Structures are given as C-alpha cells and as structure tokens.
Amino acid sequence: MKKVAIDCEMVEGYSKKLLARVSIVNDSGDVIYNEYVQQNDVKNYLECITGINAAILRSEGIPFIVVQREVAKLINGHILVGHDLRADLEALGLTHPVDKIIDTYKIKPYSSHPTPSLKFLAKHYLGKNIQQGVHDSVEDARTAMELCLRVYPK
Template sequence: MPRIFAMDCEMVVSGNRSILARVTIVDETGRVVLDEYVKPTATITDFRSCYSGIKKHHLENGKDFSVVRNKVENLINGCILVGHSLQFDLEALNLSHLECKIRDLAKYEAFNRNNGGQPVALKTLAKDYLGRIIQNGEHDSSEDAKACMDLYRKYPNNW
C-alpha cells in the first residue's frame, strides 16, 4: 500500500507571480512530517500576510528553495498526494507528480456536484464535512494540510 501524504503551500507575491514561502506535509495521521519556510527566490512585493500568514521574519531564516524542493520531492516520490488545488503547490515547487497518485479535493466530483461543478473552497469543505473552522483570518499550511488529509480519510474509497 503506498504512503499517503497531504501537502499545502503558502505563497507570497513577487511582481506578478506567486512564489513559495512555506510548505507543510502531513502523514495519514495528520502528523507534520515537513514544515519549512523558504527563502525568497525573488524580491517580494506583497507578503499577502492577511491570507498567507507569512511575514518578513518568517522568511529571514528560511531554507534555500532547492533544499526544500529536494526534501519535498524525496518525501512524496511514489506516494499518494492529497491537497486542495495541488497544481498551484506543485508549480510553486517546480515539481510534477503522477496524476493517478493525486487526490485533489478541488477536483473531487462529489464535493463539487452541488456547486455547478466548480471547486469548493477548502474552508467551506472543512466546515461542511468536518465541522471544523479553518482559515479564520490568516491561513496556516499545517492546519490546511491536516484538513485535507482528514477530508480524504473520511472518503478514501470514493476516488
């Protein structure tokens, strides 16, 4: 049976693009197995702190992007990867993952059925399916990754 991890990333803005600021990965039990802040790879023009929870001091001691990217790549290699809108996280990490091993809650038909087929926000999924309030103010990649794993574990056979 393949390992299962849930991942969430927080981004900041550099010019007109998002860049990685933090990545968190949790295992099947919700235990954090990786939580890293990332040194900016470009000049930050907006920390988006009210959404990302990222502030300048978080990134001052961040790890180099390549180090974090390699840690993530080694950890998720061959596993089932759970998340919400994972394409953005993988793009920020400059990684790919086998489509057959991705469990993207934003694309899960059962969650989107009552929303005209459009993705439902993770915050809404957590509230509706877990009875949990998340993203009440700043986002926290650890909290979001745990919510993703819990949602997946609640419906593991429907994928």
C-alpha cells in the same frame, strides 16, 4: 501505498506567486515537513492571509532548491493529497504522477459544489472552522487529508 497531504503558502512576487511555506502531514495528521522558503523580490507578503513576513523568511527560511529537493523525496512513491494541488506543485516546480494524486478540489462529492474552497468543505463535511484569519498550512494539509480519508479510507 501511503498517503501524504501537502499545503503551501505563497507570497506575491513581481511577476508570479512565490513559494513561502510548505507543510506535509502523513495520513495520521502528523507533521513530517514544515519549512519556510527564502525568497527575494517579494512584492507583497500577504501577511494578513499567510502570517508570513520578511523577518520570518529571513530568519527561518531555507533555500528554495533545498525545499524542492526535500519535498520531492518525501512525496516520491506516495499518494499526494491536497486541495487545488496544481497551484502547490507549480509553486514547487514539481510534478507528480496523475494516478497518485487525490485533489479534494476535484473528487466527488466535494467537486459538486460550485466553488469548493477548503474552508467551505471543512465546514460542510467536517464541521470545522478553518482559515479564520491567517491560514495555517499544517491545518490546511490536515484538513485535506481528513476530507480525503472520508472518501478513500486508509
């Protein structure tokens, strides 16, 4: 069974976090999906972290329901890899079989750290500096996959 890694960027809505970008990479790190999501009622774009603003979502965003449907198709039948996947799946309004999830936040040896942020794990285990300013969901998905493959090779 093939692995795919996902990472999402969220913006703040008035009552909850809203999905703003979804990136998926395969086990070679190739991008197989990378889309912005149209959102209304955004309270804060968190632009200094997400790099996302109203203009990007307006010009490049596609409807949430389309993103949700496309992501569901892409991850179906695959092992889903990511970091703190609970938040990403919740934002997508999707579920995935628990036995087909590898969450770098929870797997050993990474989970033995008090707060195993992706940034910390990348530096500590891969020698990579990520999230130096704006987060890149493609880079974060690739990093989660690299961390996964250290523990669960292809």
